Amino acid sequence: MDRNIFKYLNSKKLSDTNKVNRLFVLAFMKMNNWSLQQHPYLLEYLNINIPKNESYDVDEFTSILKKYNCNLTFEDLIELFEFVISPSDRIVTGAVYTPSAVRQSIISHCLSKFNARQLYTLRVADIACGCGGFLMDVAKYIHEHTRKSFWDIYYENIFGIDIQHYSIERAKILLSLLALNHGENFVGDFNLIQADTLDFCSDDWNSTYTNFNTIVGNPPYVCSRNVDEKTKNKMLRYEVCKTGHPDLYIPFFQIAMEMLDDNGNLGYITMNSFLRSINGRALREYFSEKGYDIFMVDFRGHQIFRTKSTYTCLFYLDKASRNREVFYSTNERGDLSTKPVYARLSYGELNNKQGWSLNDYCNTIHLESIGIPIGKYCQSRHGIATLSNKTYIFKPQSEEDDYYILEKNGKLYHIEKEICRNIVNSNKLNSNISFESIVEKVIYPYIINQEGCVKVITQDIMQIKFPETYSYLISQRDELSKRDKNKTHGYPTWYAYGRTQSLLMPTYKLFFPKFANKPLNCFLCNDKSLLLYNGIAFVSDDVQNLKILKKIIESRIFWDYIVTNSKPYSSGYYSISGVNIKNFNIPQFTEEEIHSLLSLQKKNDIEDFLSPFYA
Structure with a gap:
């Protein structure tokens, strides 16, 4: 059915069930040349006493149907009835x-x-x-x-x-x-x-x-x-x-x-x-x-x-x-x-x-049984959850000695550099862009205490040490209060992130996207303070494990596993989330094999090296 018919119905803002039923049934009868006198049962069943103001609606609706070449078949009627269910009811x-x-x-x-x-x-x-x-x-x-x-x-x-x-x-x-x-x-x-x-x-x-x-x-x-x-x-x-x-x-x-x-x-x-x-x-x-x-x-x-x-x-x-x-x-x-x-x-x-x-059951089971499941080989982390990224994450317009300049709705704000960290959206790694180009700044209102625990910066310290950032956050307070469906009363303070996940990350991180439409392009980083939002990262204090992992998950072998087993999307993308990859296995290499693998740089050489392990 032509989408313009649904646009017409949307414009009418139909809400009364009986009126909708009458409109569709009378239009159906008219389009199929049924007379009202032929079917008294239907009129009685529908309790149809057609108000004068509705006769015009039927005529207008049937003209719309004819305009868009809809004959109003039974199938059309089913689709119309399903369409007029309200979005909330859906x-x-x-x-x-x-x-x-x-x-x-x-x-x-x-x-x-x-x-x-x-x-x-x-x-x-x-x-x-x-x-x-x-x-x-x-x-x-x-x-x-x-x-x-x-x-x-x-x-x-x-x-x-x-x-x-x-x-x-x-x-x-x-x-x-x-x-x-x-x-x-x-x-x-x-x-x-x-x-x-x-x-x-x-x-x-x-x-x-x-x-x-x-x-x-x-x-x-x-x-x-x-x-x-x-x-x-x-x-x-x-x-x-x-x-x-x-x-x-x-x-x-x-x-x-x-x-x-x-x-x-x-x-x-x-x-x-x-x-x-x-x-x-x-x-x-x-x-x-x-x-x-x-x-x-x-x-x-x-x-x-x-x-x-x-x-x-x-x-x-x-x-x-x-x-x-x-x-x-x-x-x-x-x-x-x-x-x-x-x-x-x-x-x-x-x-x-x-x-x-x-x-592809047999091949999948083989790939899931030759070594160590990737979910056990390395931990994975999802990004921070501010629940208002547009408030906290930004690309500086410029910078001064102690400040980054943030632009919001045409207004410039000074943000103290000391309260900011670098952050990346690793979903963008699916494109052929440099890692440096996706690095942004995030306002990080937290400190790491002597026990290594992350604590939110208190308001009195914020006002004294980071007055410009505090002033900016005050200007966004209404927006921040809308998080969690306006239920932010349980937050340690009103400018805290919505969730506490991934506020502290290991030194070594292997970034990759959550969704991809081609073999992965990953980035290995040793910046301990670098944070992540969106996307995923494998993390470890053992950089060698991540170097091995990078070679494998950028391979055609891993990508073929994803295409076969992961959740596909209509746009040709596949999910790389934990549930879809956690059972893929990493071979248990000898020290000599590890040295050989890590020395390889060309894609074809890496594929040739890995193939026997997954054969």
Whole structure:
């Protein structure tokens, strides 16, 4: 659908659910030449008494649709209903429009195992149904293969649950329109309820909504930081949520498993982060304990959803198959017309704690078993967390004997040199630039006491020793108070950094970026006072270890491991964060081998030297 249609709807600032429903349904009827008199049920169901001021809205909206060549098909209607969910609700509920090709691929995979007789009595659910796109396609599939009426299908075969009342209303509208489009008037009811699926384990759960043959859908996309306390407490009822800080989609696996009958099957499009993340560890253990066969098609960096940047996979599980096997395939173009070619692995080969390295499994396992894991070979550090970098970090406009000159909003401030340190953003090392060019200054309101501990400089000392810097920080106090969602009362003082991480660093640091789209370009530094923000650094008091590490992580061997196993991004970048690299191994070289490696300077010579160790 043309983006200009969504811009138009944004400009209208639609908020009333009934008005939105009327607008879309009346526009749908008008675009498809349905008369209001032909479908009295729909008008009664929607409680449509069209206010005069809304008739103009319908005419204007249909003209916009025609202008941008939108015929307002059922698929368009689903996308519109998903679009008008408010941004705040999207964060809370994780609703997102699932493209038709994805829905149909999942439904075909899950339902093709059933013959017409079985389909006639099949119970299929979407336990986070949104406005009912999956349910619509299931109804069409059963109707096509059994010739059963839509209203009988609605009453006997499909079941939907969603936490939002307007999603349930829109699902009813969508399914009603589908039946009417096939010449069926209203003769039945729906199995659609507004409920929080997380309440499934409670004693008062409606028993109609369990014991399904098939569950399909798209679990909610809500990251752990956006999950409220009430929801977090509900999630902790499920064993798959016992590790890390689980995202909201995680418990929907266990709930689906418990809602299915003993021979039931599941088809989701969902996030792929559970394969390697700490918060997916309990889920991996759950699957391993149950031993169900799993089929996955991993889209890796390809973005399936236009409106949400997330990394997904198709996930299928059949409770009737307990061969303790995982079947894994990648589809980095999102072409659902291609038949997956699966690698076949047993649960016994997989490391639930460490993460499932399913892509190029044999080579990955070899690279993760030949020496010392990089996470144990050297410590890594993330940068400082001021939570207001634009306040503390700057490139001096100029300098005087004792001061750096900082420019902010057209005004110049004097900052005492003694309170500043050098700092770098090592993410910039992915570009072909010199290290010196990325060095900046940071206001560092801390001292290191005789015990080697970092303490914030008190206000009385700040005012006496660093009056110019104190004056500058006073001018930024309102901005600093907004950190941590205006909850800075626990800070040791109002100008302290938001977090205390990496305030003190070892002497030797090997800087590299968090994200890269080509083999790494690292920088080894021995400046003890140099700090880091963004990016990552390996740190050690043994410079030789870092010199060895630099040779290895700048190699093609390491980069190929990253491309195979790390989290990919749609722009061609890969994550170099700890969880993605910690299991890569560093060979245990002899002293003679270390001397030989460190003497090499040319890339090709280094690659040739390392290859036998990783072969």
